[in-house]
Amino acid sequence: MTSEQNKTFDLSASFKAYDVRGIVGESITSHIVESVGAAFVDTLGLAGETVLVGGDMRPSSPEFIKAFADGAARRGANVQLLDLISTDELYYACGALNAAGATFTASHNPAEYNGIKMSKAGAQPISSETGLKEIQALAEKYLNSGSIPAADVQGKISTRDVLKDYSEYLRSLVDLNGSRPLKIVVDAGNGMAGLTTPAVLGDQLLPALPFEIIPLYFELDGSFPNHPANPLEPENLRDLQAAVIEHGADIGLAFDGDADRCFVIDEKGEPVSPSAITGMVARREIARAQAAGEETPVIIHNLLTSRAVPELVATDGGRAVRTRVGHSFIKAVMAEEGAVFGGEHSAHFYFRDFWNADTGMLAAMHVLAALGEQDGPLSELGRQYEPYVSSGEINSEIEDKAGAIERVRADFDGEDVDVDTMDGSTFTAKDGSWWFNLRPSNTEPFLRLNAEAKDVATMEKVRDRVLALVRA
The missing domain is CATH 3.40.120.10 (Alpha-D-Glucose-1,6-Bisphosphate, subunit A, domain 3)
Known part of the structure; x- marks a missing residue:
């Protein structure tokens, strides 16, 4: 029994809307993870069923994979350990094998984080509205009672490698054999694309494609020694942009830590939106x-x-x-x-x-x-696919976000503008020349602006007008 078990557990700090994410050793530990694995099986009724468990290259992932598997097996699930996987490998496995599963990753978050992305059979997502809250509540119950009751028939734990099957499946969806020869720089950011890229696009497991792949940071290293594995931030693309120019490559690809997102750089080193x-x-x-x-x-x-x-x-x-x-x-x-x-x-x-x-x-x-x-x-x-000019996402730190949006609404009132409130507020010029959206962050004091227009001058005029009102 650990000292952890002498306290009352509240997992709300790490259970988010769509996944679990926390700081290793604080809001996510192997003891917590074991209870989550048990609660996952009970909540989804998986006793006697197969549960797939894998993780990314973060140092804590192997320990967490084992803990989750132990908890799940204790409640009667038969666990297959997938070992090192990208998040989309989990989705592939849950879909192809029609089994529920979990992978340990904190995606693009810094090295001190880890987390859990969970999926139902058929790769159906689990969110706070479709089971995550119930998993949290049951995990807390197990933690606070000090033990996980053993199922009448406990599950078995075995291993399974899905990388080749995943790679073959992706290749069956897009035929790349007829491509002209391409020189491709791939920045894996020391994340899981360092494993999946050679398997899918290279000749490690399957016949070679007409590609020359130039690897950047393919070594799996959850301490992210070169740059954060978050290509959404422009500074994290600089090494890839430089390498594309240096090698005279046709294209650059950048993946985030768990390789479920991909960003593209053209031959001039410029991002393709x-x-x-x-x-x-x-x-x-x-x-x-x-x-x-x-x-x-x-x-x-x-x-x-x-x-x-x-x-x-x-x-x-x-x-x-x-x-x-x-x-x-x-x-x-x-x-x-x-x-x-x-x-x-x-x-x-x-x-x-x-x-x-x-x-x-x-x-x-x-x-x-x-x-x-x-x-x-x-x-x-x-x-051909970028006829308009975008501002990108611009954050303004505002306490009274509703008041700021109301100032903008009042200022545009009476103009030939449509406003809808599907997600934040979107203002669209009726002549189609521009639009912008203001969305309040749910977790931070930020108001996020995205604007787009037919040309640079119009976009900048709209952007600057809105920012002046927001930040007044």
Whole structure:
């Protein structure tokens, strides 16, 4: 018995809306994780069923994998240890094997963090609205009682490697054999893409593709010695941008720590926006679905994605559906609509053929296919999908966020502007020349601005006007 067991446990600091995340040794420990594993099995009724457990390269992941497995087996589940996996490998395994599972990762968070992403069978997401709160409550009960009761029939623990099956499955979805030769720099950020890239795009497990891969930071190291594994921050792309120029590469790919998000750099070292990637992949998925007889394929995009995306979808004969920001919303609407593909401004990309789950690697493969089937450079290809100018996300630290939004609303009142409140407040000029969204952060004193316009001057004028009102 540890000293931990002499206190009352409250796991609300680490249980978030969609996953568990905390500081190792403080809000997430092996003792806590064991109880979460037991609660996972009980809440989802998994006694006698298979539960898949893996983790990323963080130093605490092996210990946590074992603890979760022990808790799950104690409550009667048969656990298969997947060992080192990317988050989309978990989704693959949960989908292909029709089993529930969990992976230990804190995605792009710093080294002192770890966490748990959990999934139901078929890669269905678990959120606070679909079981996570119940798992938390039961885990707290076990922790506070000091023990996890043993099931009548305890489960067995075995191992399973899914990397080759995952790689073969992705290759079955996008044929890259006919691509022209491409030189690709991949920055794995010392994260899980260092394992998955050689397996999927290289010749480690499968026949070689017509690619030369130049690896950056492929060594799995959860201390992130080179830069944080968060490509959303521009400074974390600088090494990749420099390497693309240095090697004369055709494209650069950057993955986050658990490799479920992918960012793209063109041959000039310039980022290709996630909205442009969404458009590029949407075009390919619409064409593929139509070729299979689907009349009007559905594409999902969140409300911060460029207006170019729904315009392209309409032009190509698809139907675009706009959603709130956040993967639980996207996945739910993907399922409701039978959508073939979904994209977010944050570089999460979702595929019907991947159980509506997000996978950075599959999105990267679509981009490589689009680039490799034509002769032009990525900068020219990408420009077709970026007709507008975006401000990017700008945060303002504001205590009275509602008051700031009201100032903006009052200032634009009477102008030819539509306002909707699906997620924050989106203001759209009726002539289509610009739009912007103001969203309050749920966890920080930030008001987030995203603006887009037909040209730089208009975007800057709208951006500066809104920021002056917000920060008044």
